[in-house]
Amino acid sequence: xxxxxxxxxxxxxxxxxxxxxxxxxxxxxxxxxxxxxxxxxxxxxxxxxxxxxxxxxxxxxxxxxx
Numbered sequence: 001x002x003x004x005x006x007x008x009x010x011x012x013x014x015x016x017x018x019x020x021x022x023x024x025x026x027x028x029x030x031x032x033x034x035x036x037x038x039x040x041x042x043x044x045x046x047x048x049x050x051x052x053x054x055x056x057x058x059x060x061x062x063x064x065x066x
Contacts, residue, residue, distance in 0.1 A: 001054040002028035006035045007063070009046035025051075025059070032060060039064045 002025055006018040022028040028051045039047035048063025 002059065003052045003054065004028050004031045004035065005050045005052065007046070007048045007050075008042075008044050010044055029060070036062055036064075042066065 002022045004020045004022065007015065008017070009015045020031055022031060032049050032051050035049040039049065042064065044066065046063065046065050048061065050061040051059040053059055
């Protein structure tokens, strides 16, 4: 199992997160890159994503600061 975490920080400085679980790495990567596609054009000051293994180890992470 893999966990994808989407992190967003708005202009007021509030942080939110969206967490999804995926059975395979391919499914997790699909979600990860969908988040990053939105983050690339987001008007949020900070928008990022990470994939974690079910043990909590980082697999991938990337983000954008606008």
